[in-house]
Amino acid sequence: METFSTKKFFLYLLTCSIALSALMGIWAIISGEFGELQGRILGTTTTIVGTSVLGLACGAYLENPRTKNSPAYFVPIAGIFLAVLSAAIILWMIWGYDGGSEEFLFKTLGVSLMFAFSFAQLSLLSLSRLAARFRWAMIAAYVSILTLGATVSAIILFSQGEENFFILRFIGVLAVVDAAVTVMIPIFHRLSRTEFVENETPSTDSIDAEIANLKAQISRLEKQKEHVSNAQNKS
Numbered sequence: 001m002e003t004f005s006t007k008k009f010f011l012y013l014l015t016c017s018i019a020l021s022a023l024m025g026i027w028a029i030i031s032g033e034f035g036e037l038q039g040r041i042l043g044t045t046t047t048i049v050g051t052s053v054l055g056l057a058c059g060a061y062l063e064n065p066r067t068k069n070s071p072a073y074f075v076p077i078a079g080i081f082l083a084v085l086s087a088a089i090i091l092w093m094i095w096g097y098d099g100g101s102e103e104f105l106f107k108t109l110g111v112s113l114m115f116a117f118s119f120a121q122l123s124l125l126s127l128s129r130l131a132a133r134f135r136w137a138m139i140a141a142y143v144s145i146l147t148l149g150a151t152v153s154a155i156i157l158f159s160q161g162e163e164n165f166f167i168l169r170f171i172g173v174l175a176v177v178d179a180a181v182t183v184m185i186p187i188f189h190r191l192s193r194t195e196f197v198e199n200e201t202p203s204t205d206s207i208d209a210e211i212a213n214l215k216a217q218i219s220r221l222e223k224q225k226e227h228v229s230n231a232q233n234k235s
Contacts (some may be wrong), residue, residue: 003125004132005059005063006058006059006063006080007054008064009055009059010051010053010055011052011056013048013051013052014048014049014052014056015071016051017045017046017048017052018045018049019176020041020045021042021045021046021049024038024041024042024045024113025200027041028222029224034133040094040095042192043090043094044094044095045179047087047090047091047094047156050110051083051086051087052079052085054079054116054117055080055084055122056082056152057076057079057120057124058077058079058120058123058229059075059076059080059117060123060127061075061076061123061126061127062076062077062106062168064127066129067208068087070126073124073180075119075123075126075165076119076120076123078115078119079115079116079118079119079122079123082112082113082115082116082119082131083120085112085115086112086113086116086150087101087110088106089108089109089112090109093105093109093138095150107156110153110156111157113153113155114127114149114153114156115149115153118145118148118149121145122141122142122145122146123187125138125141125181125182126138127189128185128186128189128192129189129192129193130185130188130189131188131192134188134191134192136182137181137185137188138185140177141178141181141182141185144174144177144178144181145178147174148174148175148178149172151167151170151171151174152171154169166180170204173182199205206222
C-alpha cells in the first residue's frame with residue numbers, strides 16, 4: 001500500500017484547484033455572467049492554490065531523507081499548520097463571515113500568513129547542503145526571515161496607524177538581507193557540491209535506502225509487466 005505523501009497531496013490539490021479555476025474562467029467567458037457565487041468559488045480555488053504552493057514547499061523538506069533528524073524539522077510542520085489556518089480563515093470570510101470580530105480576524109490572518117510564507121521559504125532554503133564555510137548564510141537566513149516575520153506581525157498586532165520611520169527602515173534592512181541570502185544560498189549549495197562529492201563516503205543507511213528504492217521500482221515494473229501480459233492474453 002502506498003504511503004501518504006505530503007508533497008503529492010498538495011500537488012494533487014494544486015492541480016485540481018487550477019483546473020477548477022480554469023473552468024470557472026471558461027464558464028464566465030461563455031456565459032457572460034460573473035456574479036457573487038462565481039466570485040466566491042474563484043476566491044476559494046485561489047485560496048486553495050496558494051495553500052497548495054506553501055504546502056508543497058514545506059512538504060519537499062518533510063520528505064527529504066536528509067532532513068529526518070534535523071533540529072529544524074518543526075519549520076515545515078508549522079508552515080503547513082499556518083497555511084491551513086490561513087486558508088480556513090479566508091474561506092470562512094468568503095462563505096460565512098457575518099461582519100463580527102473584524103479586527104481580531106484580520107490580525108490573526110495577517111500574522112498566520114506572514115509566518116506561513118516565512119516557514120515555507122525557510123523549508124526550501126533548508127534543503128540546501130552547505131559547506132562549513134557557507135553555513136553562516138543559513139544562520140543569516142533564519143535570523144533575517146524570522147525577525148522580519150516577527151516585526152511585521154508586531155506591527156499588525158499592535159500598530160495604531162502611526163508611521164515609525166525607524167521601524168520601516170529596520171524592515172527594509174531585513175528585507176534586503178532576506179533577499180540577498182535567498183539568492184546566495186542556492187549558489188553556495190552549488191559551490192558546495194564538489195566538496196561533498198569528494199569528501200563524502202556512502203553510509204550503510206544511504207545504501208540501504210537506495211536498495212529499497214530500487215526494489216520498489218523493480219516491484220512496480222514487474223506489476224506493470226504482469227498487467228500488460230494479462231491484457232495481451234485476454235485480447
